[in-house]
Amino acid sequence: MPVVKDFFIALSNNKFMNESAKRMGPALGAKKVVAGVDIDSTIDTVEKLNERGISCTLDNLGEFVTSRHEALEAQQNIVEIMRRCYNANIQAHVSIKLTQLGINIDKDFTYQNTREILLKAQEFDNSFVNIDAEKFEDLVGITEILDKLKNEFNNVGTVIQAYLHDAMNIMDKYQDLRLRLVKGAYKEGPHIAYQTKEEIDRNYIKLIEHRLLTANAFTSIATHDHNIINHVKQFVKNHNIDKNSFEFQMLYGFRTDYAYELADEGYNFTMYVPFGEDWFGYFMRRLAERPQNINLMLLDIFSA
Numbered sequence: 001m002p003v004v005k006d007f008f009i010a011l012s013n014n015k016f017m018n019e020s021a022k023r024m025g026p027a028l029g030a031k032k033v034v035a036g037v038d039i040d041s042t043i044d045t046v047e048k049l050n051e052r053g054i055s056c057t058l059d060n061l062g063e064f065v066t067s068r069h070e071a072l073e074a075q076q077n078i079v080e081i082m083r084r085c086y087n088a089n090i091q092a093h094v095s096i097k098l099t100q101l102g103i104n105i106d107k108d109f110t111y112q113n114t115r116e117i118l119l120k121a122q123e124f125d126n127s128f129v130n131i132d133a134e135k136f137e138d139l140v141g142i143t144e145i146l147d148k149l150k151n152e153f154n155n156v157g158t159v160i161q162a163y164l165h166d167a168m169n170i171m172d173k174y175q176d177l178r179l180r181l182v183k184g185a186y187k188e189g190p191h192i193a194y195q196t197k198e199e200i201d202r203n204y205i206k207l208i209e210h211r212l213l214t215a216n217a218f219t220s221i222a223t224h225d226h227n228i229i230n231h232v233k234q235f236v237k238n239h240n241i242d243k244n245s246f247e248f249q250m251l252y253g254f255r256t257d258y259a260y261e262l263a264d265e266g267y268n269f270t271m272y273v274p275f276g277e278d279w280f281g282y283f284m285r286r287l288a289e290r291p292q293n294i295n296l297m298l299l300d301i302f303s304a
């Protein structure tokens, strides 16, 4: 349903809607997919997931960062959540977005900002820091910064989007880094990205298989797609791939029972847990991926 997808992606990019939603607080189903607006409720969520054998990657939500002040504030919030996780001795690391740390303001400033997070992460038990993949127009800058940071730090990794025609080359370039493999969440043109689900799924499987057979580092397979997950389970069995060389990941609030099932089966599992006031863009992208997620909204409205 490309029209529906375009509609929600357009909403996710609407600054006015994002600002208004921030003032309103998480509503209309977002509460089910955002762990909370503050660090305390997020730590509670992580502790509960840890009890179920699930680790977490925390995303301090933030969209439309246009000033150095906002970018520095985001950096400080990220350091604070890392500190709190370390002090609470819980299984969690952070996922960060370089747009939030200022990439559309100044690249060198963003590099320094991100470097600061990685330095602090080293103090917190060399905690892993994942740099999320974003819109293609931001990826060039993100890659430049990552290329510098990967030479300085061993606790940084990133995300490969299978919808990109060039995904295999990008993945090979980063073969020594811990990588998360995803299908890709943004709207990109046909000259950059595959457009159909069949093409994207085919490329995704190709990437996963290649990575699992050749990787020098840990791999996260981030999907809610049971067909892909079943394929991976069979593939690792057939090729005798060590279960500790990879994990599955899902987004908080989606297919939770399935996540528990995979963790109970002995697979490493990490939940992506977004938190903070800036929930709107994140939630609209989830509706764009799967309009059935609208059910989450309806459930909220009728249970209010």
Ligand code: FDA
Pocket (backbone or CB within 6 Å): 131, 132, 133, 134, 159, 161, 182, 183, 184, 185, 186, 222, 223, 224, 225, 226, 249, 250, 251, 254, 255, 271, 272, 289, 290
């Ligand atoms: P997809 O949406 O293609 O669904 C495939 C099938 O799975 C569906 O047809 C349905 O049968 C089943 N299914 C999916 N969701 C379901 C649900 N909620 N309930 C029941 N059945 C369901 N993207 C990006 O560009 N940059 C990034 O950094 C990240 N990071 C990231 C982290 C994590 C942990 C995840 C899980 C995802 C991302 N993504 C991302 C998003 C990713 O690129 C992608 O858009 C979404 O995961 C949606 O694709 P899926 O692979 O989940 O399945």
